[in-house]
Amino acid sequence: MTETHDTLEARLLAAPDAGETAALARLQAVLARRAADEELLDVAYRDLDSPLGRLLLAATPAGLVRIAFPVEDADAVLASLAQQVSPRVLRAPARLDLVARELDEYFAGRRHGFDVPVDLQLAHGFRRAVLEKLVDVPYARTVSYAELAAQAGSPRAVRAVGTACALNPVPLVVPCHRVVRSDGTPGSYRGGPEAKRRLLALEAAESVGRPV
Numbered sequence: 001m002t003e004t005h006d007t008l009e010a011r012l013l014a015a016p017d018a019g020e021t022a023a024l025a026r027l028q029a030v031l032a033r034r035a036a037d038e039e040l041l042d043v044a045y046r047d048l049d050s051p052l053g054r055l056l057l058a059a060t061p062a063g064l065v066r067i068a069f070p071v072e073d074a075d076a077v078l079a080s081l082a083q084q085v086s087p088r089v090l091r092a093p094a095r096l097d098l099v100a101r102e103l104d105e106y107f108a109g110r111r112h113g114f115d116v117p118v119d120l121q122l123a124h125g126f127r128r129a130v131l132e133k134l135v136d137v138p139y140a141r142t143v144s145y146a147e148l149a150a151q152a153g154s155p156r157a158v159r160a161v162g163t164a165c166a167l168n169p170v171p172l173v174v175p176c177h178r179v180v181r182s183d184g185t186p187g188s189y190r191g192g193p194e195a196k197r198r199l200l201a202l203e204a205a206e207s208v209g210r211p212v
Contacts, residue, residue, distance in 0.1 A: 042086030044095035045078065051107050051202075052195050057096045060085060063117030064099055066169050069191035084122060103172065109206040112139035114173045122169040126154065130164035137178045140207035142200070144182045166190055172199075 043065065045058040053070030058081055065085065068077040082089050093100075098116055105111035123131050129152045137143050143151075149161045165176040171190055177199040181187045189196035 041090055041092060041095075042088040043081050044090060044092035045081075046091060046093035046096045046100065048096075048100045048103060050103065052191060052198065055103070057099050057103075058089075059096055059099065060119045060121070062121070063119040064096075064170055064173060065119040065122060067171055067173065069171070069195060071192050072190075099173075106172070107202070109202070112203075112206075116173065118170055118173060120169070120174075123164070123167070126152065126157065126160055127164040127167065129153065130161050131168060131170075131174050131176075134165075134168075134174050134176055134179070137175055139175075140203040142178050142180045142184075145179055145187070146182055148179055162188070178203075 043058055043060055045056060045066075048055045048057055055070070056066070056068040056072075056074045056077055057064070058066040058068075058078075066077065066081060068074060078089055102111055102114050102116055106114070120128055120131055130148060133148060133151045145158050145161045145165075146155070149155055149157045152161065154160070161179070165179050166188060168174055168176040168190060171177065177189060177191075177196045179187070180200075186193060186196045186200065
């Protein structure tokens with residue numbers, strides 16, 4: 001006889017050898033599966049430990065929609081997603097396993113580009129055009145804000161390019177850390193200036209000896 005969601009949920013919570021934390025985790029997994037099965041999960045999210053600290057990852061059925069750094073308020077990010085995307089937001093780590101794996105590989109120096117689908121619905125107009133150009137900036141290379149403005153079709157919109165990078169909803173995967181000032185200095189970054197310097201240093205170190 002097939003076990004129903006309600007029966008499975010009750011059994012997991014009643015397991016005598018499970019602590020409260022484990023039971024809640026199991027219940028959350030059940031609820032995430034139920035939401036997915038019934039197509040009620042519009043935004044899935046999870047945490048990921050990284051060299052930059054704990055990242056918040058969120059995805060819609062269309063793709064990765066948000067990466068938030070430790071300097072950002074995770075609760076505020078989730079509230080914003082509920083308002084801008086859908087109120088049906090739930091922790092569902094398995095839905096982001098591929099994203100987490102590719103990010104782990106990137107930080108380990110084994111990945112120089114991302115294959116996961118990206119949902120840019122949080123960026124509009126010129127900001128979105130900038131982000132679409134950003135994905136073409138190669139690993140371990142940089143481009144100036146002015147150069148990126150020209151590539152996006154508005155050479156004078158340097159400040160707007162800076163805003164687009166600052167508000168990039170999916171940093172790392174859409175590599176706004178590779179955009180620097182015309183004098184070569186890093187400039188600002190959503191994850192903080194130190195995070196940007198560390199990412200540029202990581203890519204520079206991994207590119208040594210790699211064919212261009």
